Amino acid sequence: MHATLHLLQQRGFPELRRGSLDALQVNLGYRCNQSCLHCHVNAGPQRTEMMSRDTVADVLAYLEVSGIRQLDLTGGAPELNPHFRSLVMRAREIGVHVTDRCNLTILEEPGQEGLAEFLAHQQVEITASLPCYLEENVDNQRGKGVFARSIAALQRLNALGYGLDDDHLVLNLVYNPQGAVLPPAQAGLELDYKADLGSRFGVRFTRLFTLANMPIQRFGSTLVSKGTFSAYMALLKCAHSDSNLEQVMCRHLLSVDWQGYVYDCDFNQMLGLPLVIEGKKRPHLSDLIGRDLAGNPVSVRDHCYGCTAGNGSSCGGALRA
Numbered sequence: 001m002h003a004t005l006h007l008l009q010q011r012g013f014p015e016l017r018r019g020s021l022d023a024l025q026v027n028l029g030y031r032c033n034q035s036c037l038h039c040h041v042n043a044g045p046q047r048t049e050m051m052s053r054d055t056v057a058d059v060l061a062y063l064e065v066s067g068i069r070q071l072d073l074t075g076g077a078p079e080l081n082p083h084f085r086s087l088v089m090r091a092r093e094i095g096v097h098v099t100d101r102c103n104l105t106i107l108e109e110p111g112q113e114g115l116a117e118f119l120a121h122q123q124v125e126i127t128a129s130l131p132c133y134l135e136e137n138v139d140n141q142r143g144k145g146v147f148a149r150s151i152a153a154l155q156r157l158n159a160l161g162y163g164l165d166d167d168h169l170v171l172n173l174v175y176n177p178q179g180a181v182l183p184p185a186q187a188g189l190e191l192d193y194k195a196d197l198g199s200r201f202g203v204r205f206t207r208l209f210t211l212a213n214m215p216i217q218r219f220g221s222t223l224v225s226k227g228t229f230s231a232y233m234a235l236l237k238c239a240h241s242d243s244n245l246e247q248v249m250c251r252h253l254l255s256v257d258w259q260g261y262v263y264d265c266d267f268n269q270m271l272g273l274p275l276v277i278e279g280k281k282r283p284h285l286s287d288l289i290g291r292d293l294a295g296n297p298v299s300v301r302d303h304c305y306g307c308t309a310g311n312g313s314s315c316g317g318a319l320r321a
Contacts, residue, residue, distance in 0.1 A: 024063065024066075025265075163206050171206050194208075212236075248319070276299055
């Protein structure tokens with residue numbers, strides 16, 4: 001795979017500083033039952049990195065003392081971590097809202113029996129990747145048969161009450177472009193998704209999030225192989241909008257890797273760009289207890305244009321309507 005960090009060192013992106021800390025995003029491991037072309041984590045079935053019980057305990061300890069009430073679980077497939085369910089249950093017990101970044105097909109994997117029912121019982125918000133409402137496009141990007149399995153999973157979640165009119169069982173879908181282009185306007189695409197999935201499969205969901213593909217890891221390597229990396233970076237830079245800077249996720253979110261080390265965002269985690277803390281070359285979550293990160297500088301490189309181009313992009317979708 002082609003590394004891309006050295007191609008992002010121009011550092012033309014504007015300086016950023018952190019605001020109030022609202023959410024903890026935790027990567028429970030890079031193992032996944034899929035290997036998607038757009039994956040910025042380079043996750044897959046052969047990855048072995050997995051958060052330990054002790055590090056999960058560090059996450060819970062930080063949540064208890066920090067007052068953060070938003071826990072965003074990601075991977076890989078976070079559900080493959082053997083401590084996933086115990087983490088969710090304990091977080092819910094202390095009043096934390098939990099979001100599961102789910103790839104949908106994991107719900108039908110051996111060993112995951114009862115997972116959908118568990119998520120519903122714990123009132124976990126599900127944010128699920130479905131990069132298109134057309135079968136051919138999804139299977140090209142995520143693997144043959146993934147679309148059909150994803151639809152079956154969505155129908156199962158609907159049957160449990162997800163994605164209906166109950167705010168307690170929120171079901172979001174995530175769109176990624178098929179290639180080196182910016183995502184379309186989120187609101188209009190959401191209407192298309194709801195009309196198509198509803199009429200053909202009876203599927204309902206809460207919101208659609210549109211995310212730009214980041215020029216790192218597997219997608220970045222593909223751009224390098226095709227000789228289109230520079231063109232994609234030029235597209236992102238030309239579409240940059242300063243109005244998106246106030247809302248980028250790195251100002252209000254803390255990213256934690258499977259070993260407990262901390263970063264400004266999930267993308268910086270994948271590039272090995274740690275949170276900047278005086279006296280700590282590679283800070284761990286346990287180092288942050290009692291620290292106020294407001295005003296702390298954000299580690300930026302030119303991949304950050306992926307979050308500020310066009311309507312903006314974050315883990316919660318577009319930054320502007």
